[in-house]
Amino acid sequence: MSPARKRRVRLVVALSAAVILASALIYTSFSAASPTVTPSQLAHEGVAGRSYQLTGTVKAGSVRHEGDTLYFSVQDRAGEASVPLSYTGTVPDPFREGREVIVTVEKQGDSYVGERNSLITKCPSKYTVTPSKTKTY
Amino acid sequence: MAQLGGACLILALAVCAYGIGASLYGVRTGRPEWSESGRRSVYALAGILTVAFMVLELAFLRNDFSFNTVADTSSATTPTFYKAAAVWSSQEGSLLLWAWLLSLWSTLILFLTRKRMRDVSAYATAILLGFGGFFIGLMVFYATPFATTDPAPAEGVGLDPLLRHPSMMIHPPMLYSGYTLCIVPLAFGMGALLARKVDAEWIKATRRFAMAAWLFLGIGIMLGARWSYSELGWGGYWGWDAVENASLMPWLCATAFIHSLMIQEKRGMLKVWNVSLVLATGTLAIMGTFLVRSGILSSIHAFGGQTLGVPFVILIGVLILSSIYLVSTRRDMLRSEHRLDSLLSRESIFLANNVVLVGLCFVIFWGTYFPLISEALTGHEASVGPPWFDRYTVPLALILVLLSGIGPVIAWRRATLANARRNFVIPLSFALVTLAVLLATGVADSKPFALAMFCCAAFVLGSVGQEYWRGVRVRRAIAGEPAPLALMALVKRNRRRYGGYVVHIGIAVLFVGVAASSSFQHASELSLSPGQSTKVGAYTVRYVRPTASVTPKYDPVHTGSTLSLGAILDVTKQGKHVTTLTPAEDFYDSGEPAQGSVAHLIGGQPVSQVGIDGGIKRDIWSAIAPDIDTPRLKRIIEIGNKTIPLVRPDEGMIAVAVMAREYMRSPPPAEFHLIISPLVMWIWIGGAIVAGGALIALWPAPSVVRARVSVRARSRAARRLARA
Amino acid sequence: MSVLAAMLTLMLLAAVMAVVSRPLLVARKPEESDTPRRSELEAEREAKYREIRDAELDYRTGKLSQEDYEAVNGALRAEAVQILDKLESSEGGPESSDSEGDGKVEGDQAVEEDRAPDPAK
Numbered sequence: 001m002s003p004a005r006k007r008r009v010r011l012v013v014a015l016s017a018a019v020i021l022a023s024a025l026i027y028t029s030f031s032a033a034s035p036t037v038t039p040s041q042l043a044h045e046g047v048a049g050r051s052y053q054l055t056g057t058v059k060a061g062s063v064r065h066e067g068d069t070l071y072f073s074v075q076d077r078a079g080e081a082s083v084p085l086s087y088t089g090t091v092p093d094p095f096r097e098g099r100e101v102i103v104t105v106e107k108q109g110d111s112y113v114g115e116r117n118s119l120i121t122k123c124p125s126k127y128t129v130t131p132s133k134t135k136t137y
Numbered sequence: 138m139a140q141l142g143g144a145c146l147i148l149a150l151a152v153c154a155y156g157i158g159a160s161l162y163g164v165r166t167g168r169p170e171w172s173e174s175g176r177r178s179v180y181a182l183a184g185i186l187t188v189a190f191m192v193l194e195l196a197f198l199r200n201d202f203s204f205n206t207v208a209d210t211s212s213a214t215t216p217t218f219y220k221a222a223a224v225w226s227s228q229e230g231s232l233l234l235w236a237w238l239l240s241l242w243s244t245l246i247l248f249l250t251r252k253r254m255r256d257v258s259a260y261a262t263a264i265l266l267g268f269g270g271f272f273i274g275l276m277v278f279y280a281t282p283f284a285t286t287d288p289a290p291a292e293g294v295g296l297d298p299l300l301r302h303p304s305m306m307i308h309p310p311m312l313y314s315g316y317t318l319c320i321v322p323l324a325f326g327m328g329a330l331l332a333r334k335v336d337a338e339w340i341k342a343t344r345r346f347a348m349a350a351w352l353f354l355g356i357g358i359m360l361g362a363r364w365s366y367s368e369l370g371w372g373g374y375w376g377w378d379a380v381e382n383a384s385l386m387p388w389l390c391a392t393a394f395i396h397s398l399m400i401q402e403k404r405g406m407l408k409v410w411n412v413s414l415v416l417a418t419g420t421l422a423i424m425g426t427f428l429v430r431s432g433i434l435s436s437i438h439a440f441g442g443q444t445l446g447v448p449f450v451i452l453i454g455v456l457i458l459s460s461i462y463l464v465s466t467r468r469d470m471l472r473s474e475h476r477l478d479s480l481l482s483r484e485s486i487f488l489a490n491n492v493v494l495v496g497l498c499f500v501i502f503w504g505t506y507f508p509l510i511s512e513a514l515t516g517h518e519a520s521v522g523p524p525w526f527d528r529y530t531v532p533l534a535l536i537l538v539l540l541s542g543i544g545p546v547i548a549w550r551r552a553t554l555a556n557a558r559r560n561f562v563i564p565l566s567f568a569l570v571t572l573a574v575l576l577a578t579g580v581a582d583s584k585p586f587a588l589a590m591f592c593c594a595a596f597v598l599g600s601v602g603q604e605y606w607r608g609v610r611v612r613r614a615i616a617g618e619p620a621p622l623a624l625m626a627l628v629k630r631n632r633r634r635y636g637g638y639v640v641h642i643g644i645a646v647l648f649v650g651v652a653a654s655s656s657f658q659h660a661s662e663l664s665l666s667p668g669q670s671t672k673v674g675a676y677t678v679r680y681v682r683p684t685a686s687v688t689p690k691y692d693p694v695h696t697g698s699t700l701s702l703g704a705i706l707d708v709t710k711q712g713k714h715v716t717t718l719t720p721a722e723d724f725y726d727s728g729e730p731a732q733g734s735v736a737h738l739i740g741g742q743p744v745s746q747v748g749i750d751g752g753i754k755r756d757i758w759s760a761i762a763p764d765i766d767t768p769r770l771k772r773i774i775e776i777g778n779k780t781i782p783l784v785r786p787d788e789g790m791i792a793v794a795v796m797a798r799e800y801m802r803s804p805p806p807a808e809f810h811l812i813i814s815p816l817v818m819w820i821w822i823g824g825a826i827v828a829g830g831a832l833i834a835l836w837p838a839p840s841v842v843r844a845r846v847s848v849r850a851r852s853r854a855a856r857r858l859a860r861a
Numbered sequence: 862m863s864v865l866a867a868m869l870t871l872m873l874l875a876a877v878m879a880v881v882s883r884p885l886l887v888a889r890k891p892e893e894s895d896t897p898r899r900s901e902l903e904a905e906r907e908a909k910y911r912e913i914r915d916a917e918l919d920y921r922t923g924k925l926s927q928e929d930y931e932a933v934n935g936a937l938r939a940e941a942v943q944i945l946d947k948l949e950s951s952e953g954g955p956e957s958s959d960s961e962g963d964g965k966v967e968g969d970q971a972v973e974e975d976r977a978p979d980p981a982k
Binding site: 003007014018021022025026028029030032033034035036053065068089090091092093094096104117 | 369370371372476477492496499500503504507508511515517518519520521522524525528529662663664722742743744745762764766808810
């Protein structure tokens with residue numbers, strides 16, 4: 001085989017391998033992903049046995065500790081719908097009522113159970129743009 | 138003074154506009170004085186932004202709360218170090234820092250290349266000023282650091298306690314230095330494409346800056362990981378969070394770029410790879426800067442709420458489109474001068490290295506932006522978690538480490554097969570011995586990836602060690618020096634090679650730490666009462682007694698907490714005392730009087746003080762979440778809220794002191810999170826080795842010859858060389 | 862705007878304009894002893910010298926057999942001579958140019974110094 005031909009073969013093999021691997025990657029990402037939902041979406045579409053990424057704010061007055069388990073409700077960011085859940089695992093420091101959270105939950109029977117150690121709480125807002133107040137120059 | 142700052146920004150914007158025009162005019166019409174003027178506008182920009190930055194910094198240090206930024210992120214009681222660093226904890230301040238750093242690096246490289254590469258640097262100047270103008274424009278039109286309120290509030294909100302940690306203050310400037318340094322090679326890459334001069338000069342100018350960008354980014358990433366581990370209460374150092382990934386991606390591309398640049402230097406190959414990599418690195422750096430401050434991806438850094446999103450998306454779009462355009466229209470001059478001579482050559486290893494690194498970057502990119510991708514493709518937003526990332530990055534990382542051990546042993550151009558086989562004996566035996574030992578001692582049972590990583594790391598150690606050994610031997614044959622001197626001379630004369638080898642060792646050490654600490658961790662989360670103990674891994678941890686202090690006098694990191702509740706933990710192994718840990722939870726003033734006169738004193742966001750005993754072989758990590766909601770403590774707060782007036786915080790603190798004493802007297806069970814992680818320290822050690830190696834490689838070569846040699850003499854020398 | 866701020870701004874403006882307009886007003890002597898071609902060739906030359914040293918180091922640390930080394934070495938040196946020829950003909954000027962602009966010339970002497978007793982013996 002001439003060197004040029006050899007090179008072309010190598011290139012084709014390499015590219016095909018790359019395409020195959022990339023496809024495998026892309027395929028598994030869709031099946032391994034858990035959908036991001038808000039409380040209202042979850043209440044409507046939640047299916048038992050699937051896990052979801054629930055995002056929203058911690059509902060005021062809903063936080064309760066019982067032994068190892070933390071009970072709280074996640075509320076829509078802009079709205080009233082909320083979903084109560086139980087959670088065990090690490091609770092990040094910034095966690096409190098009114099804070100934005102993401103937690104992986106699974107519907108078990110009629111209630112939602114948070115996946116262990118999946119609770120993420122928003123870092124204090126460093127980068128929201130506050131409308132600049134009186135410009136005095 | 139805010140007015141001066143604001144005026145500086147407007148002046149800076151004007152200078153950017155002028156500089157772009159002058160540089161482009163100069164290069165298109167062939168009038169160097171205009172290009173020179175354009176370059177000087179970069180110097181002027183650096184000067185203006187320095188003034189602006191100083192104005193802001195002084196405002197912080199002087200507690201000038203008329204500045205909105207100062208009032209929002211600092212307070213009179215914030216310790217000075219954190220005041221100085223609070224400048225970049227806000228959106229506006231961080232934009233200013235970014236623009237200022239960019240102007241500094243731009244000044245540096247333009248000054249260093251002022252006598253060369255006229256065309257390329259003129260275009261690069263215009264591009265750098267374009268970026269500067271973008272960020273300054275963002276400040277002037279969207280988020281100015283110099284907005285004021287009149288009358289000024291008496292006290293500021295203060296720096297978030299979570300950020301009151303030295304590494305958190307150094308992390309942003311380091312990371313920003315890394316990001317902005319990535320823009321410089323990008324600008325020169327685009328400039329080279331525009332001027333149609335992607336050649337040896339370009340390589341020479343770009344290489345050092347690319348390495349510096351790589352170094353600073355790497356340090357920034359390490360600091361972030363370290364902060365996450367030692368400050369946040371989850372005990373991990375890497376969570377595949379969007380912002381972590383955002384800084385890792387340009388770093389990976391920069392790594393690939395640095396390596397494959399060497400091939401272009403030697404063989405004129407991989408030109409398309411190189412310009413694509415340098416453009417990708419810069420674009421990913423901009424995307425990283427954007428991710429951190431926008432709400433586009435949910436992560437611990439930002440949730441929902443678009444901020445500054447649109448301008449950035451436009452910029453990124455422009456970058457991607459112009460990169461594609463430039464590379465495709467300059468295809469002809471990017472053709473390789475040579476082909477790969479042999480598969481058994483360092484060139485081909487580097488090519489494989491490129492592929493693996495880009496593959497890693499792609500995996501991380503896909504996973505990070507998956508919420509957006511899935512939303513676009515399927516209409517439903519979904520995200521992938523750490524297990525998915527791990528599944529794909531771990532094998533790739535293994536291959537990477539392996540390659541870094543193979544590369545040093547193979548020669549450039551075409552290695553001799555017999556020699557190569559011989560050269561692999563020692564590294565392979567290191568790996569096999571390690572394998573045998575680990576299998577025999579059963580240490581790495583059921584953890585195949587960790588086992589593989591340990592063997593690969595041993596391979597690298599053997600390979601690099603062999604290189605150093607042989608190199609010293611060569612040196613001694615030449616110069617007859619004793620070994621230590623020979624070693625130093627060897628490294629001095631071949632900084633790139635031997636510095637690079639050190640980096641490879643550092644990476645191997647780092648990955649050993651990662652593999653060990655993630656695969657062999659013992660963690661435990663449980664509730665303990667004083668006196669109780671539990672077993673974690675090979676250690677026994679006993680909750681000796683609680684600790685409580687009010688406005689701790691000894692506040693090592695000056696965090697200014699009002700109440701600190703913690704525990705004394707006694708750690709023993711097989712009966713022998715190992716260490717004493719004192720994790721705690723610090724409570725802060727929330728600044729919201731509505732909570733109640735006593736409640737607000739401790740109502741602010743609490744911060745975990747992690748108790749760590751770091752060691753070469755393992756880290757013992759502990760965190761506590763004390764129960765502050767017991768009926769007794771709640772009662773104290775209630776009574777205090779009712780009886781103590783808001784305007785008497787000192788009396789409120791007495792109530793807090795009563796709480797502390799009550800906690801000590803009848804401590805409720807507390808939640809503990811305990812982790813034994815082997816070899817975590819090696820991650821930081823590995824990182825330090827990598828930085829050291831990078832510095833060696835970066836250092837300018839010794840000026841071997843100071844004599845000015847005439848051209849004739851040189852050509853005579855050349856003929857001699859050719860004939861020798 | 863306060864008077865102080867206004868004055869400082871004006872000073873800054875003046876400084877900026879002075880810096881930026883200097884090359885336009887002051888005719889600089891054409892310091893182009895370095896034509897683009899020349900500095901490009903010098904960069905190539907440095908790179909080629911580094912390759913020669915690397916090849917020798919590769920040989921001496923046992924990665925290349927003697928035959929392979931001599932082949933590579935010969936090829937590299939021939940390429941180096943080509944570059945030097947081009948350099949000589951491009952300007953013909955007698956003085957060396959500083960590619961770093963700092964009075965130092967690396968390269969050939971570095972190669973000479975590193976050479977041990979000839980490996981071809």
